Amino acid sequence: MTALDDVVVKDGVDAETVEAVKGLSGVYKHGWNTDIEMEYAPKGLSEDIVRLISAKNDEPEWMLDWRLDAYRRWVKLDEPKWAMVDYPEIDFQDQYYYARPASMAVKPKSLDEVDPKLLETYKKLGIPLKEQALLAGVEPAPEDRKVAVDAVFDSVSLGTTFKSELAKAGVIFCSISEAIKDYPDLVRKYLGSVIPASDNYYATLNAAVFSDGSFVYIPKGVRCPMELSTYFRINAENTGQFERTLIIADEGSYVSYLEGCTAPQRDIAQLHAACVELVLLDDAEIKYSTVQNWYPGDENGKGGIYNFVTKRADCRGDRSKVMWTQVETGSAVTWKYPSCILRGDDSQGEFYSIAIANNMQQADTGTKMVHLGKNTKSRIVSKGISAGRAQNTYRGLVSMHPKAKNSRNYTQCDSLLIGSKCGAHTVPYIEVKNNSSRVEHEATTSKVDDDQLFYCRSRGMDEEEAVALVVNGFCKEVLQALPMEFAMEAQALVAISLEGSVG
Amino acid sequence: MVVDARKITTDERLAALTLPSGGGWLGAARKNALGRLQAVGLPTRRDEYWRYTNPAPFNRATPAQGAGGPGEDPFAGMDAYVITIDGDALDLPDGAPDGVEINTLSQAAEADIHWARDLYATLEAAGSRPVSRPFAMLNSAFATGGLAIRVTGPVARPIHIRTIGGTDPILHHLIKVDADASVTVLESGSAGARSNIVTEVDVADTAAFHHIRMQGPDATQQIDTHLFARLGRRATFKSFTLSANVQLTRNEAILEIVGDDASAHVGGAAFGRGDFHHDDTVFVTHGALNGESRQVFKKVLRDGATGVFQGKILVREGAQKTDGYQISQALLLDDDAQFLAKPELEIYADDVACSHGSTTGAIDETALFYLRSRGVPKRVATDLLVLSFMAEAVEEIADEDLRAHIGAVLADWLSRH
Numbered sequence: 016m017t018a019l020d021d022v023v024v025k026d027g028v029d030a031e032t033v034e035a036v037k038g039l040s041g042v043y044k045h046g047w048n049t050d051i052e053m054e055y056a057p058k059g060l061s062e063d064i065v066r067l068i069s070a071k072n073d074e075p076e077w078m079l080d081w082r083l084d085a086y087r088r089w090v091k092l093d094e095p096k097w098a099m100v101d102y103p104e105i106d107f108q109d110q111y112y113y114a115r116p117a118s119m120a121v122k123p124k125s126l127d128e129v130d131p132k133l134l135e136t137y138k139k140l141g142i143p144l145k146e147q148a149l150l151a152g153v154e155p156a157p158e159d160r161k162v163a164v165d166a167v168f169d170s171v172s173l174g175t176t177f178k179s180e181l182a183k184a185g186v187i188f189c190s191i192s193e194a195i196k197d198y199p200d201l202v203r204k205y206l207g208s209v210i211p212a213s214d215n216y217y218a219t220l221n222a223a224v225f226s227d228g229s230f231v232y233i234p235k236g237v238r239c240p241m242e243l244s245t246y247f248r249i250n251a252e253n254t255g256q257f258e259r260t261l262i263i264a265d266e267g268s269y270v271s272y273l274e275g276c277t278a279p280q281r282d283i284a285q286l287h288a289a290c291v292e293l294v295l296l297d298d299a300e301i302k303y304s305t306v307q308n309w310y311p312g313d314e315n316g317k318g319g320i321y322n323f324v325t326k327r328a329d330c331r332g333d334r335s336k337v338m339w340t341q342v343e344t345g346s347a348v349t350w351k352y353p354s355c356i357l358r359g360d361d362s363q364g365e366f367y368s369i370a371i372a373n374n375m376q377q378a379d380t381g382t383k384m385v386h387l388g389k390n391t392k393s394r395i396v397s398k399g400i401s402a403g404r405a406q407n408t409y410r411g412l413v414s415m416h417p418k419a420k421n422s423r424n425y426t427q428c429d430s431l432l433i434g435s436k437c438g439a440h441t442v443p444y445i446e447v448k449n450n451s452s453r454v455e456h457e458a459t460t461s462k463v464d465d466d467q468l469f470y471c472r473s474r475g476m477d478e479e480e481a482v483a484l485v486v487n488g489f490c491k492e493v494l495q496a497l498p499m500e501f502a503m504e505a506q507a508l509v510a511i512s513l514e515g516s517v518g
Numbered sequence: 519m520v521v522d523a524r525k526i527t528t529d530e531r532l533a534a535l536t537l538p539s540g541g542g543w544l545g546a547a548r549k550n551a552l553g554r555l556q557a558v559g560l561p562t563r564r565d566e567y568w569r570y571t572n573p574a575p576f577n578r579a580t581p582a583q584g585a586g587g588p589g590e591d592p593f594a595g596m597d598a599y600v601i602t603i604d605g606d607a608l609d610l611p612d613g614a615p616d617g618v619e620i621n622t623l624s625q626a627a628e629a630d631i632h633w634a635r636d637l638y639a640t641l642e643a644a645g646s647r648p649v650s651r652p653f654a655m656l657n658s659a660f661a662t663g664g665l666a667i668r669v670t671g672p673v674a675r676p677i678h679i680r681t682i683g684g685t686d687p688i689l690h691h692l693i694k695v696d697a698d699a700s701v702t703v704l705e706s707g708s709a710g711a712r713s714n715i716v717t718e719v720d721v722a723d724t725a726a727f728h729h730i731r732m733q734g735p736d737a738t739q740q741i742d743t744h745l746f747a748r749l750g751r752r753a754t755f756k757s758f759t760l761s762a763n764v765q766l767t768r769n770e771a772i773l774e775i776v777g778d779d780a781s782a783h784v785g786g787a788a789f790g791r792g793d794f795h796h797d798d799t800v801f802v803t804h805g806a807l808n809g810e811s812r813q814v815f816k817k818v819l820r821d822g823a824t825g826v827f828q829g830k831i832l833v834r835e836g837a838q839k840t841d842g843y844q845i846s847q848a849l850l851l852d853d854d855a856q857f858l859a860k861p862e863l864e865i866y867a868d869d870v871a872c873s874h875g876s877t878t879g880a881i882d883e884t885a886l887f888y889l890r891s892r893g894v895p896k897r898v899a900t901d902l903l904v905l906s907f908m909a910e911a912v913e914e915i916a917d918e919d920l921r922a923h924i925g926a927v928l929a930d931w932l933s934r935h
Contacts, residue, residue: 445876
């Protein structure tokens with residue numbers, strides 16, 4: 016039985032919506048754990064642990080210095096309290112910062128040498144770690160639906176698929192620990208250039224203790240021949256996962272990147288503090304899609320992942336374009352604002368988000384669109400759905416700097432509440448410092464694209480139906496771009512309508 | 519050692535003030551407010567609700583500059599009962615309309631039993647949660663004057679509170695509107711170089727309170743106001759403020775709907791140029807069924823003027839069938855003006871319709887071109903478009919005569935400033 020079974024649903028919310036949310040709120044299907052021998056760093060956080068993580072990854076001196084600098088900053092910082100989330104104080108000394116399957120002590124040369132138990136884990140999750148265009152449970156896909164995967168298990172990357180095929184195109188796709196060794200110039204140039212080690216409490220913590228993550232470099236003019244993805248799995252108990260992803264899209268390049276995450280069902284909350292940095296040079300384009308399905312805790316809020324993530328794209332180049340798409344269904348507490356720095360002239364940022372919070376989940380998520388360059392455009396579409404006793408907050412910033420002439424922003428954020436014990440909140444910040452830019456923030460369902468609405472209505476639909484069709488049609492398009500593993504959730508989400516929604 | 523800037527600022531400000539003498543219920547309320555202020559301290563730029571307005575001018579021990587002139591009376595010619603507060607001089611003229619009893623705050627304080635006792639600083643204290651309002655606390659502690667207005671029936675003529683003179687006045691008004699009673703209160707004047715005015719309004723079941731306030735034009739003034747209101751069942755509250763060219767304004771409205779079927783509207787139109795900073799901070803709480811609220815704010819800004827809107831609709835658990843609406847719009851007439859907005863919703867009930875919108879941009883060039891092609895000079899065409907932009911806010915004024923009057927004042931102020 017789920018917490019939604021006894022909820023009285025108000026008129027106007029259609030049954031399909033409720034069923035879809037119920038489907039998502041049922042038993043967490045990735046809650047099993049992999050029984051495997053693990054190797055841990057000592058519990059707690061200190062300079063020694065930072066040194067140990069650096070040593071485990073066999074890092075150069077400059078990397079250790081960067082980490083230590085971050086650690087020394089972090090100890091002086093206070094945990095931010097401004098988000099509308101409430102959780103017991105985290106004891107940063109009472110957890111492990113490094114956990115590695117014992118079998119990974121000697122890094123396997125290829126995935127074939129990886130412990131079968133680990134490979135089994137990914138198979139069970141439906142993540143293809145064999146270089147074939149097959150996705151779990153699907154008939155052979157066309158050749159062009161290949162997805163290269165970097166599989167991160169607790170603190171280490173198990174391996175990356177399709178490396179050689181990608182290399183032919185000049186694309187570098189590997190774990191960040193390998194990149195630090197193999198491509199130090201690129202890493203040194205770009206790591207921390209989007210999210211400095213001093214950025215915020217969790218980003219600073221991440222800079223000190225990140226153990227692995229993914230690294231991508233797409234060279235000039237290259238359209239990445241396949242989708243890239245990282246699958247994060249937290250398995251160990253009392254262990255935080257701190258991964259760092261760095262994607263560099265050189266001039267005129269394109270990549271679509273997918274990220275998924277799950278964790279076993281445990282009674283004690285676990286911390287996940289990741290950083291994702293995207294760098295876009297002239298005419299580059301990155302699509303970054305996330306289905307976040309960390310263990311959300313049980314109906315009473317016991318356990319679950321605290322997901323404190325900093326994601327930021329720096330559109331350095333003119334005409335560069337970034338699109339963040341996120342489907343947030345998991346985590347006990349989410350604190351996450353994928354952002355776009357629109358520095359290059361004519362650059363574009365988009366943020367599409369569906370956040371579902373159920374039971375005792377708390378989500379404080381949104382985006383920042385910082386317009387610095389001329390003729391920059393941004394678009395924010397956020398759908399928040401709250402059920403059970405959950406709290407779901409959209410928090411977003413749109414900032415038009417004085418030099419961002421002729422820029423545009425359109426923001427739409429809608430929330431839906433199912434049941435009378437949950438909350439839905441909207442906290443937008445709008446800062447406009449020049450008059451040739453236009454900023455529109457809407458939180459009403461009546462202001463979707465008027466032409467499309469008019470068309471639907473001229474076909475006999477009422478306004479609610481028309482809005483739902485327009486927005487769901489849009490969602491479907493975005494969600495269908497996700498790999499099949501995410502498709503199950505995506506399909507369920509598509510059914511969710513906007514009926515009865517509030518700003 | 520970490521220096522606590524907040525404490526230093528608070529101590530310096532408090533050192534320059536003297537708690538007015540006199541005991542009784544008012545003395546106790548003042549001490550209570552002072553205690554609350556000392557506990558939270560005066561705001562700093564780092565505080566979430568002061569991120570867009572620098573509180574420093576309000577924190578100063580003394581105002582930065584001298585007082586401007588009293589200005590003209592924007593309600594001149596209206597048939598209203600006018601109470602003039604000139605510095606510390608507050609005389610209640612004869613001829614108060616039927617259905618209203620008016621005392622000065624000091625008269626009310628002299629009485630052991632007075633209705634004002636239950637209202638003074640009550641809504642202010644309640645409205646300081648969850649966001650503290652330190653300048654309202656300061657006002658409750660140090661108010662040097664004010665009015666206690668009890669409305670017992672329908673009042674035919676508006677009551678006009680005209681505040682002029684003084685150097686750094688701190689005024690605290692109490693208005694209690696009994697069941698089935700109704701009143702219109704007008705406010706105008708340029709009090710001192712800096713003023714701090716708190717108004718607490720208790721609108722009983724089925725009562726109605728209408729409020730029209732004019733601020734400016736006075737480029738030397740710094741104004742900090744708080745309007746606290748509590749609405750009973752089927753109560754109506756409507757407040758509208760027209761502001762022009764006041765150097766620094768922070769108008770806070772903190773409204774709480776506690777009775778079912780109540781309606782709270784708060785709106786404002788502001789325009790200014792140059793050294794002009796105008797902040798509307800609104801917090802509407804729905805705590806009952808079928809509540810309706812509207813926040814409609816328009817700002818026209820030029821030559822480096824800054825407009826701020828922080829609006830919040832809070833719908834408590836169980837406040838079903840709430841209809842909350844919020845719109846904030848800014849027209850930036852040149853590239854130096856800026857608009858900073860934070861329109862918030864916090865909703866804990868599922869059967870509600872709440873929406874908000876915010877737009878910022880330049881004047882519609884097509885419309886301007888059209889008017890000019892018809893031979894309308896640019897200045898006049900701009901004024902016309904500004905007036906039409908402001909119209910939605912002015913429309914919030916329910917009373918037809920007052921609406922027309924405000925529209926005319928707005929047009930006049932625009933043409934001259």
